[in-house]
């Protein structure tokens with residue numbers, strides 16, 4: 001099937017090249033939402049006023065929080081993550097010794113022996129765990145940090161463990177974030193609790209990307225160490241939220257039924273996953289008219305540009 005077969009002529013005219021979205025995260029994150037950024041901008045543009053606060057309760061690689069802060073789409077940002085390893089990175093960058101982390105990455109000599117030694121280290125401080133996590137994320141298949149995920153053998157162009165190790169780029173991304181981190185608060189905790197804490201604020205908006213995959217719990221387990229979430233409870237909580245919110249999910253019957261049961265609007269967005277497969281993701285919200293008005297199709301082009309450093 002050709003890559004555009006899913007799209008109508010009208011849609012083709014409005015395809016956005018995701019390669020134009022700045023990569024700001026030090027992570028390459030499974031299920032990362034870089035492809036969603038053009039829609040995110042459209043969502044903010046549809047609002048009557050700039051929100052006081054954006055909360056990303058399931059931050060992962062945090063591209064939505066970072067884009068919001070860099071582009072000043074909201075005055076403040078809160079990002080929340082439960083996973084210890086991922087949290088160590090954000091805690092260090094937002095509230096800790098980010099400079100140490102940036103330099104450690106830039107100076108690390110990537111050899112199989114050095115990697116083995118680093119991965120065996122235990123009882124680490126927060127910033128040491130942050131470095132170990134970035135290293136793991138960069139050398140594991142698909143950036144997967146969950147237990148059981150393996151290290152790449154050949155990688156891109158046979159470069160093996162070095163194929164996704166861009167030390168200068170990573171250092172620059174961290175120092176760029178340091179320059180704007182005053183507007184971002186990181187919370188190592190449960191995203192559900194943080195949604196509940198801010199549910200009554202009408203000037204707070206939420207971008208919610210919960211751990212879920214169409215392939216079911218088993219696949220979800222392979223992607224994230226923290227993946228058990230009561231999705232029905234999340235939707236019930238969203239009924240109490242005063243500000244606007246968007247939720248993204250795999251496009252499955254079960255999720256659609258959940259949205260219908262909770263009287264929410266939904267739209268399917270076409271995209272390509274990292275295996276070049278055309279698929280659709282579901283965006284769920286209270287009212288997605290803004291999305292239908294300026295319908296934009298986002299195709300993840302970066303695999304068509306092999307020389308490009310995609311993450």
Ligand SMILES: C[S@@+](CC[C@H](N)C(=O)[O-])C[C@H]1O[C@@H](n2cnc3c(N)ncnc32)[C@H](O)[C@@H]1O
Nearest residue numbers: 029032033058060061081082083190191209226
């Ligand atoms: C689908 S991923 C988010 C990906 C992210 N949107 C990105 O662009 O990289 C879901 C994330 O939620 C985290 N998570 C799972 N349960 C959580 C919870 N109860 N509270 C906070 N984070 C949680 C997982 O560790 C994972 O990083």
